Structures are given as C-alpha cells and as structure tokens.
Amino acid sequence: MKAKRVKHRAKAKTAWPKKAPGLIAGAVEKCPDCSSTDIKNDPKRAERFCNGCGMVIEEKQIDTTQEWRAFDYEQKQKRDRTGSFLTYTRHDKGLSTSIGDQGFSDLYKLTPSKRASFYRLKRWHRQVSTATERNLRYALSELDRISSAIGLPKNIRETTALIYRKAVTKGLVRGRSMESVVAAALYAACRKHNVPRTLDEIAEASNVKKREVGRTYRFITRELGIKLLPTSPVDYISRFASELKLSPKVQEKAIEILNKANKKDLVSGRGPTGVAAAA
Amino acid sequence: MAKKAKPVSKKRKLIGKPKVRIENVVASASVDAEFDLDKIAATLPNAEYEPEQFPGLVLRLVDPKAAILVFSSGKMVCTGAKEPKIIKLAIEKTLKQIRTAGVKVRGPAKITIQNIVASSDLGVELNLDKISFSLENAEFEPEQFPGLVFRIAEPKVVFLLFRSGKIVCTGGKKPSDVDKGVARLIQELKKIKVV
DNA sequence: ATCTTACTTTAGAAAGC
DNA sequence: GCTTTAAAAAGTAAGAT
Numbered sequence: 001m002k003a004k005r006v007k008h009r010a011k012a013k014t015a016w017p018k019k020a021p022g023l024i025a026g027a028v029e030k031c032p033d034c035s036s037t038d039i040k041n042d043p044k045r046a047e048r049f050c051n052g053c054g055m056v057i058e059e060k061q062i063d064t065t066q067e068w069r070a071f072d073y074e075q076k077q078k079r080d081r082t083g084s085f086l087t088y089t090r091h092d093k094g095l096s097t098s099i100g101d102q103g104f105s106d107l108y109k110l111t112p113s114k115r116a117s118f119y120r121l122k123r124w125h126r127q128v129s130t131a132t133e134r135n136l137r138y139a140l141s142e143l144d145r146i147s148s149a150i151g152l153p154k155n156i157r158e159t160t161a162l163i164y165r166k167a168v169t170k171g172l173v174r175g176r177s178m179e180s181v182v183a184a185a186l187y188a189a190c191r192k193h194n195v196p197r198t199l200d201e202i203a204e205a206s207n208v209k210k211r212e213v214g215r216t217y218r219f220i221t222r223e224l225g226i227k228l229l230p231t232s233p234v235d236y237i238s239r240f241a242s243e244l245k246l247s248p249k250v251q252e253k254a255i256e257i258l259n260k261a262n263k264k265d266l267v268s269g270r271g272p273t274g275v276a277a278a279a
Numbered sequence: 280m281a282k283k284a285k286p287v288s289k290k291r292k293l294i295g296k297p298k299v300r301i302e303n304v305v306a307s308a309s310v311d312a313e314f315d316l317d318k319i320a321a322t323l324p325n326a327e328y329e330p331e332q333f334p335g336l337v338l339r340l341v342d343p344k345a346a347i348l349v350f351s352s353g354k355m356v357c358t359g360a361k362e363p364k365i366i367k368l369a370i371e372k373t374l375k376q377i378r379t380a381g382v383k384v385r386g387p388a389k390i391t392i393q394n395i396v397a398s399s400d401l402g403v404e405l406n407l408d409k410i411s412f413s414l415e416n417a418e419f420e421p422e423q424f425p426g427l428v429f430r431i432a433e434p435k436v437v438f439l440l441f442r443s444g445k446i447v448c449t450g451g452k453k454p455s456d457v458d459k460g461v462a463r464l465i466q467e468l469k470k471i472k473v474v
Numbered sequence: 475a476t477c478t479t480a481c482t483t484t485a486g487a488a489a490g491c
Numbered sequence: 492g493c494t495t496t497a498a499a500a501a502g503t504a505a506g507a508t
Contacts, residue, residue: 031336102351121504131507133508171478171507173506173507174478174479174480174503174506174507175478175479175480176479176480176506177506177508179503189495198422199422199423210494211493211494212493214420214423215495216419218420218423218495220416221418227415227418229411229412230408230411230419230422231422257398270421270425270490273422280501282486295498298493300484300487300489302485302486302487303485303486303487304485304486305484305485305486305497305499306497306498306499307498307499308499309500314482315498329483332482332483333482333483333500333501333502334482334483334500334501334502334503335482335483335484335500335501335502337484339484339485344485345484345485346483346484347483347484348483348484348499348500349500350500350501351501352501354499354500354501354502355500356483356484356498356499356500357484357499358484358486359484359485359486361486368479376496391499392498393497393498393499394497394498394499394500395497395498396485396487396496396497397486397487398484398486398487398488399504401483415482420495421490421498422479423493423494424487424488424489424490424494425489425490425494425495426488426489426490426495428494428495428496429495430496436496437490437496437498439487439488439494439495439496441489441495442489443478443488443489445487445488445489446487446488447486447487447488447495447496448487448496449486449487449496449497449498450497450498451497452494452498474499
C-alpha cells in the first residue's frame with residue numbers, strides 16, 4: 001500500500017466537523033494507518049485520504065507545486081467555515097520555513113516531480129515528522145476548539161499557530177502540557193493583536209489553571225524573544241461597556257479618564273482589567 | 280524594631296545608595312552520615328516528617344530562627360536565616376538535636392549559601408511601564424503580578440521592582456552580589472532616566 | 475530504558491487582587 | 492489567601508527520544 005503522510009490535512013477525528021464540503025465520503029474501507037473508516041475523496045487532487053490521520057490512501061497523481069497552492073487556497077476557504085483544515089500551519093504562512101521546520105514544505109515541493117526522491121525520503125520524513133506533526137495536529141485542534149469557544153478572529157488563530165509551532169521547534173513544550181502551551185500562545189496572540197481576552201477567559205476555555213497559563217506564557221514569551229506591551233486598559237473599555245450595556249458616551253468618558261490617569265503615571269502596577277473597570 | 284524605611288516621602292531623584300536588608304538566606308549543608316528520619320521525627324518535637332508528601336524532614340528552630348530540611352542522605356537545606364552567620368548556628372544546632380535523637384553524626388557540616396533574598400527601597404516612585412519599555416531584560420505583566428521582573432547577568436540576580444520604589448533582590452550567593460546588583464540596577468535605571 | 479522537565483517542602487520581601 | 496523571584500535537597504510523574 002503506497003501511501004504518504006499529508007501534513008496538516010486532518011486532525012483528531014473527534015474534532016472534525018460533520019462533513020467537509022467538497023469532499024465526498026469514500027468507500028467503506030479502513031485507513032491502513034489508523035484504522036479509521038472515515039476515508040474522504042479529494043476531487044481536486046484526485047486522491048483519497050483518511051479523514052482521521054491525514055494518510056493518503058491512493059494517489060492518482062498530478063500534484064504540482066501549483067496545485068498544492070490551489071489546494072491550500074481551496075481548503076483554506078473551507079477551513080474558515082468548518083474550522084477543520086489546518087492550512088494556516090503550512091509553509092505558505094511562513095510557519096515552517098521561518099523556524100527551521102523539519103522540511104515539510106520542501107518535501108512537498110519535491111513530491112510532484114521527484115517521485116523516487118520522495119519515496120526515499122518518505123521513511124525519514126515519517127520518522128522525524130510524525131511525533132511533531134501529531135503534536136501539531138492535536139494542538140491545532142485544541143486551538144480551534146478554544147477559538148470557537150471564545151470566538152476569536154482567524155488572524156489570531158494564525159498567530160497562535162505560529163507561536164505554538166515556534167515553541168515546539170524550540171522544544172519549549174517539554175515538561176509542560178501541550179494544552180498550557182496552546183493556551184499561552186493564544187494569550188500571547190491576543191495580546192499581540194490587542195484583542196482583550198483575559199487570562200481567566202483563556203484559562204477557563206482551555207481547562208488550564210490560570211497560574212499555569214500565565215507561567216507558560218511568560219516562559220515561551222521569554223524563550224522566543226517576544227516582548228509584548230501590557231494590554232492597554234482602553235482595549236478593555238469597549239468590551240466591558242458592551243457587557244455592562246454602557247452608553248457610548250460613558251465609554252468615551254472612561255477612555256478620557258484613562259488617558260488622564262496615564263499622563264499622571266498612576267496606573268503602573270495595576271492590572272489593566274482593574275483600571276478599565278474603575279474607569 | 281522599625282520595619283526599616285520610615286514613611287520617607289518619595290523623592291523625584293534617587294540620591295546615594297539605599298540600605299539593603301537581607302530577608303532570607305538559603306543554604307545547603309551536608310555531613311557524612313545517613314539519617315534515620317523516622318527516628319529523628321519520633322524524638323524531636325519540632326520535627327515534621329511526611330515522606331509521602333516530601334522526602335525531607337522539616338526541623339524548625341526558634342533560637343536561631345530558621346527552618347531546616349533534613350534528608351536521609353545527610354544533606355540539609357537551611358532557610359529563613361536573616362543573615363549568613365545564622366546558617367552555621369542553625370546547622371550546628373540541628374546536628375546537635377539530631378545527635379540527641381540518638382543518631383550519630385561526626386565532623387562539621389560543609390555549608391554553601393545558595394540564595395540570598397533582600398529588600399530595599401529606592402525611595403523613588405517607579406514608572407514600571409517605562410522601565411519595561413526601556414530595559415530589555417525587564418518583564419512586566421501587571422495582570423499576573425504587580426512587580427516588574429528585572430534580571431541582570433553580573434552578578435546573576437533577579438529583581439522585583441514595585442511602583443512604590445520598594446525592591447526585592449534574589450538569586451545572589453553572597454551579600455556582595457546583592458550590593459553590586461543593586462548598584463547595577465540603579466545604574467540601569469539612571470540610564471533610562473527613571474530615577 | 476534513559477533523559478528532561480516540573481512538581482512537592484522551606485522562608486522571606488514586595489503589592490495587587 | 493493567592494500571585495512572582497531564587498535556590499538546594501530527594502522523591503514522583505509525565506513526556507520525549
């Protein structure tokens with residue numbers, strides 16, 4: 001059975017949505033790798049693959065770099081709605097190459113024209129990639145779960161994926177639960193995009209103790225050389241206001257108060273959340 | 280005994296070097312002997328020993344105020360000392376009590392100070408936001424902790440800086456590390472004009 | 475199976491929650 | 492009371508390799 005592992009194609013079956021539009025359910029057969037019977041057919045690439053682990057069952061060929069790009073795009077569009085395809089972890093997002101990835105993107109590029117090379121590399125590919133890839137797949141399904149739970153824009157998911165991947169590459173997940181690292185990366189991404197999501201919200205959504213999310217956040221942030229400015233209390237205003245049903249006028253005044261407080265240097269040491277609430 | 284800094288009004292500029300007070304000294308010690316912790320725990324009233332929870336026996340001394348963790352290997356950890364010299368006194372007293380419990384111990388213990396925690400007051404209000412923006416090794420997460428963490432490599436110590444100007448220095452192995460560290464800290468703060 | 479982490483315990487200060 | 496910083500001791504747990 002010739003089959004190759006397709007990265008980021010699928011993730012834990014439990015996290016898969018009912019169906020992936022555009023992909024037709026395949027015949028009743030088991031995946032040689034994970035035994036899942038959830039085999040899908042990919043009309044675009046003319047191949048069938050396991051929906052559970054991403055293993056390609058039959059390759060009917062014709063894969064070119066260009067088609068890979070097309071594939072990415074098509075799947076990406078679907079992903080946006082289903083939250084299934086992990087295309088944003090691909091090289092096209094610069095998530096691999098910029099961090100010394102094991103070479104997935106290069107391998108993909110070799111696939112179309114150098115079949116022989118591919119097969120020779122396949123063994124190596126599988127042994128060195130499997131662990132990381134599975135970790136990544138699981139981590140991303142976690143990310144999707146949490147993201148949809150607290151409703152986050154995709155740019156934040158992508159940033160989170162990027163941070164997570166860098167963390168994995170640097171071996172920062174060792175000794176820590178993958179969940180806490182995902183939560184920490186997500187928190188960092190929110191901070192980076194100035195999307196106010198408190199540690200508590202993320203901790204709750206990810207089932208990781210607040211203390212652990214915070215610790216992991218500080219750890220990976222330090223190790224990856226990421227230095228984020230404390231969230232401005234102003235960023236919390238709109239959220240708090242809508243939650244409390246405050247008028248725009250009140251919000252404006254709150255922001256005004258915050259600006260004054262800032263000039264007077266009286267907020268350092270105080271959590272932005274509390275400051276915003278006070279205002 | 281006064282806590283130290285009386286309500287000195289915060290000045291705008293820092294002048295002179297602030298007094299540093301050592302709050303805690305942690306040291307490891309060891310003797311060539313194997314300790315029967317059950318026996319020690321059974322005879323010393325000031326000992327706590329719950330091997331299921333932690334492999335060390337906890338001995339609390341009131342005289343030299345300190346807490347000593349005693350391990351079956353003959354190694355110990357002494358914490359709570361307000362000054363380095365107290366470590367030796369505490370370890371000596373610990374060995375004395377252990378002998379009282381019927382456990383033989385010969386020779387003096389070799390002691391190594393592992394960490395010194397000190398506090399001080401710069402006497403100036405600190406703008407932690409500005410410091411975190413300006414100093415590379417500063418990490419400030421007000422949502423998680425009100426203090427700013429600042430690490431310096433030489434001497435290798437870590438500071439916790441607070442808005443009030445109060446600071447904590449930890450990680451030093453000897454008193455001079457604290458003094459040099461504080462001097463270095465002030466030097467850095469002056470560079471970015473926050474003191 | 476081994477190596478790597480981290481957690482457990484101890485003390486102390488700081489200041490916000 | 493909790494949170495953060497550092498450090499040692501000797502176990503356990505979990506993860507990666």
